[in-house]
Amino acid sequence: MRLALGCEDFEELAARVQALVKPEMPTSLMDKMRKLPELAKLASFPPKTVRSGICQEVVHEGDDADLARLPIIKCWPDDGGKYITLGNILTKDPETGDINVGMYRVQLFEPRMCAMHCHIHHDGARNIRMYKKRGERMPVAIAFGGESVMPYAASCPLPPNVSELLLAGFLNGRGIEMVPCKTIDMQVPANSEIIIEGYIDPDEEYITEGPFGDHTGVYSLPGQYPKYHVTAVTHRRQPVYPTTIVGFPPQEDYYLGKATERIFLPLLKMIVPDVIDYHLPMFGAFHNFAFIKIRKEYALQARRVIHAIWGAGQMALTKFIIVVDEHVNVHDEQDVLFHVGLNVDPRRDIVLSDGPLDILDHAAPHEGAGSKMGIDATEKIKGEGPVREWAKEVRMPDEILQLIDRRWSEYGL
Numbered sequence: 001m002r003l004a005l006g007c008e009d010f011e012e013l014a015a016r017v018q019a020l021v022k023p024e025m026p027t028s029l030m031d032k033m034r035k036l037p038e039l040a041k042l043a044s045f046p047p048k049t050v051r052s053g054i055c056q057e058v059v060h061e062g063d064d065a066d067l068a069r070l071p072i073i074k075c076w077p078d079d080g081g082k083y084i085t086l087g088n089i090l091t092k093d094p095e096t097g098d099i100n101v102g103m104y105r106v107q108l109f110e111p112r113m114c115a116m117h118c119h120i121h122h123d124g125a126r127n128i129r130m131y132k133k134r135g136e137r138m139p140v141a142i143a144f145g146g147e148s149v150m151p152y153a154a155s156c157p158l159p160p161n162v163s164e165l166l167l168a169g170f171l172n173g174r175g176i177e178m179v180p181c182k183t184i185d186m187q188v189p190a191n192s193e194i195i196i197e198g199y200i201d202p203d204e205e206y207i208t209e210g211p212f213g214d215h216t217g218v219y220s221l222p223g224q225y226p227k228y229h230v231t232a233v234t235h236r237r238q239p240v241y242p243t244t245i246v247g248f249p250p251q252e253d254y255y256l257g258k259a260t261e262r263i264f265l266p267l268l269k270m271i272v273p274d275v276i277d278y279h280l281p282m283f284g285a286f287h288n289f290a291f292i293k294i295r296k297e298y299a300l301q302a303r304r305v306i307h308a309i310w311g312a313g314q315m316a317l318t319k320f321i322i323v324v325d326e327h328v329n330v331h332d333e334q335d336v337l338f339h340v341g342l343n344v345d346p347r348r349d350i351v352l353s354d355g356p357l358d359i360l361d362h363a364a365p366h367e368g369a370g371s372k373m374g375i376d377a378t379e380k381i382k383g384e385g386p387v388r389e390w391a392k393e394v395r396m397p398d399e400i401l402q403l404i405d406r407r408w409s410e411y412g413l
């Protein structure tokens with residue numbers, strides 16, 4: 001992931017995002033001059049249209065656009081069929097023309113017909129609903145390869161009005177070049193290896209898609225999804241077909257998610273300023289658990305944070321949220337669970353709520369909807385219900401630890 005995103009560590013990218021969302025205002029003329037190159041760089045991040053691209057060196061249209069020629073894999077023995085798993089899926093808001101890039105698996109049914117497994121909470125599905133309302137077909141392109149930041153940008157949980165292509169340009173250091181498709185009204189990243197062009201007719205009957213060995217560690221259940229009809233396949237000469245296998249975590253997608261966890265910290269802090277840090281544990285498969293660290297300053301603050309996160313983008317789908325105090329290492333699962341055991345009175349400190357859940361959550365009573373639990377594992381203070389005297393944790397003060405570190409050699413041990 002670090003190679004793909006061109007960084008030494010994700011914190012470095014988080015700092016760049018932080019600078020973008022909270023820019024320091026130049027105070028003097030000199031300061032303004034110094035900021036000019038940074039501003040000029042910002043202007044180079046949006047995508048730009050070019051006339052031709054390597055992704056169209058070879059063009060197959062009509063019956064010639066045969067997906068059976070691609071080495072599409074069946075991942076797990078009980079999968080419903082072969083799946084495209086690492087395609088960047090481009091759809092368009094029919095009103096604004098804004099392009100959305102998502103990553104949804106696509107099951108192959110016929111050489112030119114597939115099913116697109118886009119969850120109802122995702123922007124791609126929102127676009128399908130808009131085309132349905134207008135009674136129009138929706139152009140859809142699937143792009144493989146290209147700039148190494150593209151699969152990350154596609155999987156990124158950005159709100160509908162924030163462009164993944166802009167984020168890709170920002171991560172890439174310059175705008176993604178886009179080329180018009182051959183058979184549909186869509187633009188695609190010009191440097192892609194392979195492009196599939198096609199459409200979804202939202203009025204057409206949906207098809208049963210799945211099962212599929214998913215990143216949750218189980219086969220996700222079959223469901224009804226729109227048919228995707230292929231109109232063209234274009235590619236560079238000698239293209240490389242990228243794919244991935246998800247399954248019991250951790251697989252490759254876990255590291256895509258980890259990058260998001262780190263890079264999105266400044267954005268989460270912007271929405272919920274109480275948050276100092278957070279951790280999505282591997283066993284939580286993205287949506288099942290979030291551990292949140294806050295600096296607690298007033299009664300029931302953890303509740304506020306829990307509810308705010310249940311309203312924050314795709315984090316809203318989190319089933320269990322655990323909030324801990326500032327001194328807890330939120331990345332150490334032992335430390336977090338230690339404080340759940342230590343500080344929680346279940347009747348007093350647990351909040352249950354109902355709302356949208358991940359579509360893949362088979363334990364939810366309804367598809368994509370059910371209950372969630374927030375656990376306030378912070379130390380309790382006055383105003384948080386019945387609270388007796390709070391016991392102090394046995395911890396050596398930092399000054400003493402530093403003193404011992406300094407004098408370690410003198411002890412002769």
Ligand SMILES: Cc1cc2nc3c(=O)[nH]c(=O)nc-3n(C[C@H](O)[C@H](O)[C@H](O)COP(=O)(O)O)c2cc1C
Nearest residue numbers: 102103104105117118119122123124155156157253
């Ligand atoms: C390898 C991989 C496979 C994914 N498969 C799907 C999928 O089949 N359906 C889906 O709705 N989301 C899937 N996701 C998650 C979405 O790509 C992710 O939530 C993204 O932010 C959705 O973008 P959107 O809201 O712009 O549509 C997958 C993510 C990864 C990394």
